[in-house]
Amino acid sequence: MIRIxxxxxxxxxxxxxxxxxxxxxxxxxxxxxxxxxxxxSVTALTLMGLVxxxxxxxxxxxxxxxxxxxEAGKPRDQALYRRYQGAQMSMIFQExxxxxxxxxxxxxxxxxxxxxxxxxxxxxPWKHASDALLMSGRRTGQKEEFRTRVLEAFHAVGLRDExxxxxxxxxxxxxxxRQRVMIAMALILHPRLLVADEPTTALxxxxxxxxxxxxxxxxxxxxxxxxxxxxxxNLARRLCGRIAVMKDGQVVELGExxxxxxxxxxxxxxxxxxxxxxRMKKRTWAAGMTPDSSVPVVRVHDLxxxxxxxxxxxxxxKKKQCVVADASFEIYPGESLGLVGESGCGKTSLSKAILGMxxxxxxxxxxxxxxxxxxxxxxxxxxxxxxxxxxxxxxPLRAAGALDQSKAMTRADMEAAAYDxxxxxxxxxxxxxxxxxxxxxxxxxxxxxxxxxxTHPGLVVADEPVSALDVTIQAQIMELMRRLQQExxxxxxxxxxxxxxxxxxxxxxxVMKEGRIIEVGETEKLFRAPRExxxxxxxxxx
Amino acid sequence: MKYIGKKLITxxxxxxxxxxAAFLAFQIIPGDVVTSILGTEATPEREEQLxxxxxxxxxxxxxxxxxxxxxxxxxxxxSYRYSKNMNEMMPxxxxxxxxxxxxxxxxxxxxxxxxxVSIPLGVLWARSSNHFLDGLLGVITxxxxxxxxxxxxxxxxxxxxxxxxxFAPGGYISYQENFSGFLGYLFFPAMSxxxxxxxxxxxxxxxxxxxxxxxxxxxxxYSKGATKRRVMYRHVLRxxxxxxxxxxxxxxxxxxxxxxxxEQVFSLPGIGRLxxxxxxxxxxxxxxxxxxxxxxxxxxVYFLVDILYRVIDPRISEA
Numbered sequence: 001m002i003r004i005x006x007x008x009x010x011x012x013x014x015x016x017x018x019x020x021x022x023x024x025x026x027x028x029x030x031x032x033x034x035x036x037x038x039x040x041s042v043t044a045l046t047l048m049g050l051v052x053x054x055x056x057x058x059x060x061x062x063x064x065x066x067x068x069x070x071e072a073g074k075p076r077d078q079a080l081y082r083r084y085q086g087a088q089m090s091m092i093f094q095e096x097x098x099x100x101x102x103x104x105x106x107x108x109x110x111x112x113x114x115x116x117x118x119x120x121x122x123x124x125p126w127k128h129a130s131d132a133l134l135m136s137g138r139r140t141g142q143k144e145e146f147r148t149r150v151l152e153a154f155h156a157v158g159l160r161d162e163x164x165x166x167x168x169x170x171x172x173x174x175x176x177x178r179q180r181v182m183i184a185m186a187l188i189l190h191p192r193l194l195v196a197d198e199p200t201t202a203l204x205x206x207x208x209x210x211x212x213x214x215x216x217x218x219x220x221x222x223x224x225x226x227x228x229x230x231x232x233x234n235l236a237r238r239l240c241g242r243i244a245v246m247k248d249g250q251v252v253e254l255g256e257x258x259x260x261x262x263x264x265x266x267x268x269x270x271x272x273x274x275x276x277x278x279r280m281k282k283r284t285w286a287a288g289m290t291p292d293s294s295v296p297v298v299r300v301h302d303l304x305x306x307x308x309x310x311x312x313x314x315x316x317x318k319k320k321q322c323v324v325a326d327a328s329f330e331i332y333p334g335e336s337l338g339l340v341g342e343s344g345c346g347k348t349s350l351s352k353a354i355l356g357m358x359x360x361x362x363x364x365x366x367x368x369x370x371x372x373x374x375x376x377x378x379x380x381x382x383x384x385x386x387x388x389x390x391x392x393x394x395x396p397l398r399a400a401g402a403l404d405q406s407k408a409m410t411r412a413d414m415e416a417a418a419y420d421x422x423x424x425x426x427x428x429x430x431x432x433x434x435x436x437x438x439x440x441x442x443x444x445x446x447x448x449x450x451x452x453x454x455t456h457p458g459l460v461v462a463d464e465p466v467s468a469l470d471v472t473i474q475a476q477i478m479e480l481m482r483r484l485q486q487e488x489x490x491x492x493x494x495x496x497x498x499x500x501x502x503x504x505x506x507x508x509x510x511v512m513k514e515g516r517i518i519e520v521g522e523t524e525k526l527f528r529a530p531r532e533x534x535x536x537x538x539x540x541x542x
Numbered sequence: 543m544k545y546i547g548k549k550l551i552t553x554x555x556x557x558x559x560x561x562x563a564a565f566l567a568f569q570i571i572p573g574d575v576v577t578s579i580l581g582t583e584a585t586p587e588r589e590e591q592l593x594x595x596x597x598x599x600x601x602x603x604x605x606x607x608x609x610x611x612x613x614x615x616x617x618x619x620x621s622y623r624y625s626k627n628m629n630e631m632m633p634x635x636x637x638x639x640x641x642x643x644x645x646x647x648x649x650x651x652x653x654x655x656x657x658x659v660s661i662p663l664g665v666l667w668a669r670s671s672n673h674f675l676d677g678l679l680g681v682i683t684x685x686x687x688x689x690x691x692x693x694x695x696x697x698x699x700x701x702x703x704x705x706x707x708x709f710a711p712g713g714y715i716s717y718q719e720n721f722s723g724f725l726g727y728l729f730f731p732a733m734s735x736x737x738x739x740x741x742x743x744x745x746x747x748x749x750x751x752x753x754x755x756x757x758x759x760x761x762x763x764y765s766k767g768a769t770k771r772r773v774m775y776r777h778v779l780r781x782x783x784x785x786x787x788x789x790x791x792x793x794x795x796x797x798x799x800x801x802x803x804x805e806q807v808f809s810l811p812g813i814g815r816l817x818x819x820x821x822x823x824x825x826x827x828x829x830x831x832x833x834x835x836x837x838x839x840x841x842x843v844y845f846l847v848d849i850l851y852r853v854i855d856p857r858i859s860e861a
Contacts, residue, residue, distance in 0.1 A: 050764055078769075085767035098758040103780050103855055112776075113766050169856040185766070 031240030107166030369458025664747025
C-alpha cells in the first residue's frame, strides 16, 4: 500500500535521510527503531507530507496505492496531500501535552477532522467565510451527526464520560487521556495508515502499557497499517511484525522482528540490543550490596514534605499541600537505592528535602555525610552555557569554601581536583577549557556527575540521570556511575521512571505512590515477589 | 466574582495612594498658586484674601480630607484658572466633561484603526513566504515606528489637509454642533496616532505567530489536512494573541489618557491639552482629578486585558 522508494531528504544540503526504502501492506505494523538523529522522525514526517518547507527531497519518491504523493525534484502538491492527510493516513505524536491546541475544546479539535474531509464543503470565492459559518454550527443537523461520531470515537479509544471529555480543554485532561484523544482524532476517519511517532515516550509506564494495548487492539480490529517509530527496542518487539533499524539516516537492518532479535546481522543492531537495559539480562552493574548493620549515610524518619500553593495574593490564605507523607527509610554507604513511581507521586519533592532544598518539612533527616549533591536529568540545560568545563567543575569547591573557611582551597588545588575529576569521569584534559555547547549529551552528563562528586559527598541524588540520553550512551553513563560508586564509596538515590534501568542499577528499590512509600525491598526479591498490587502493575509494564 | 472583588479593592487602594501622592507633590513643587493667579504686583491683603477663598490657609492634611470627602460626594471642586462667567469659576467636572468626549472618541477611532488594520496585516506578514513582501513590510513598519508623532501629524495635515483637501487643518468641528463632521475631522488625528501603533502591533503579532507556528499543535493541524490559511486563523491566531493583547492594552491606556502631541498639532480640545495647561498654571484641582482619571483608566484597561486573557486562554482562569 505504502511504498517509500530510495528516499533522501536534506536540510541545507546536509542529508539526514539517505536512500531509505520501506514498504507497508494493509494491517501490518512496521517498527522504525533508532537513536536520536537517526532520521526516523524525518522519514515519517516526509511520508506524511509534514516535513518543513526547508527540507529538500534529493532522491526517491513516496507512493500511496501507486499514486505518487511526492517525488524528488518536484514541489510537494499540498492539495493532493490534504486529501490523504487525516482521511487515508494520519499521525500521532510524542507529546500529547503540546500536540493539541491549548485554547480549543478537544471535542471541536476532533470534529475539525470531520469538517475538513466532509463531502459538501463550500466552494467559490466566499468559501472561507461560509466555511467559518458552517463550523460555528449553522447547519445543526450535520453538527449533531458529527458530534455523535466524535463521542463514539472517544468511546472506542476507551475514554469514559465522553461528554465531559468533549467539552474539556487539553490542560484539563491527563497525559494518557490526551493521547487517547489524539488517537481518536487520528482514527475517526478510519485511515489505512497510522504513523505513530514515539507515542508513549512522554507517558508514565502504566499508561504506556494501556496505550500500547489500545493501539494493538485497534490494529487488529480496523486492520490499518501502522508505522511505529521508537527508540525503545523492547517496545518495538512487543508491537511490530517487522523492524527497520536506522542509523545516521540509513536503514541498516530490516526484517522480521524475532529474526532480528535472535540473529542481528549488523554490529550496530547488536550494540543497540546490548545497551538496552532489560530484565532478561544479567545484572552487571548492581554490586549486590546488602545493607548490613553499618551506619546509614542518611536516615529519614517520618518525613512529610509540604508544598505551598503558588498563588501570590495579599488576600488569600496560603494553602499547604502535603506532597510526601510519613516517609521513613535509610540509605547505606555504597548502595544504590532506586526510587520509582509515576510523575507527580512526590519523588522529586522527597529528593529535594533530602538535599535541603525544601525546608517546609516535618519529621527527621539525619545525615552522616557532607551535603549530598545532585545529578539532573537534562544535561543540556543544567550546565551554565557561558562557563568552561573546568570552571563548572570547580564551582562546588568554591561554594564549599565560601560556606566554610576551613574547607577553602587554593586555586591550584581546586584546578588539580577538577583535572582529577575530569579523568575520573572518563574525559580528556582538552575538555577543561571547552564550553558545554561543544560537548555531546553524554559528555555533558559526565561533567554533571563530576560536579556532583568533586566535593566527595557520601550521597548523590540522581534524578533521571539517563532518561534524556540515547540507549548506547545510557549504558556508558550507568557503567561510569557504577564504577565511581565503587571507587568513591558512594551511595546513590537513583530516581527513574524506567523500571529496566532501575533493575540494572539498583540494589534496593523503593516504590512511591501518591506521596507515600508503599514498598521497599531488594531488587531481585521485589521483582520476583512484589507485595503490592501497584508494584506488580508498575513492574509488568515494560 | 471573588476575582472582581479583589481587583476592585486593589483599584480603590491604588486610587487613594495616587491621590495622596499627587496632593503631596503639589505641596513640594515650587511656585505659589496665589502668586501665579494675581501676579507679583498684588498687595499682601489681596493675596491673603484669595488664599482664604481657596482654602489654602488650612494645613495640608485637613485640606486633603476635605477635598477627598468632596470628591467622594461627587463634587470635584472648581478650577483656579478657568472661569465660567464673570463671577464664577469653572467647576472641574464641567471642564473635564467638556473635553473628555473629544479624547474618548479620538481613542475609539484610533483603536478601531489599529485593531482593524494591524491584525490582518500581522497574519498576512506571518504567512508570507514571499521574501519580497516580507522585506517590504519590514521596511514600511520600521519606518512608521521611527517617525515621531508630531511629524507624522504634520505630514498628515499637509498630505490630506493641504494637498488633497480632505479636511480643513485647524478647522476643528465641535461634537456638539455637528457630530459626523466631528468624526470626519477626528479621522485624521486618529490616523496619525494609529500608524506607528499599527506598525508595532503588526510586527508584534507576526513575531508571536512565528513563534507559535513552531508549536506541536500546528503540526497536528496540518496532519489533519488543514490548509495554511485555516491553521493560521483557526489555531495559531488565538494563541498568538496573548502577548498582543497586553500590548494593545498598553496602547489603549496611553491614548485614553490623552495624546498631548496630536491634540496640539490638530488643535483638538482634549484631555491631553487640558493636562498640560493646568500643570503649567498650577491649576491644582484640575490636575489632581486628571491624575485620578488617568490612574483609573490605566488600571481599568489592565483589568479588561486580564479578563480578555481568561477568555482567550482557558488555562489561566484555573491557575
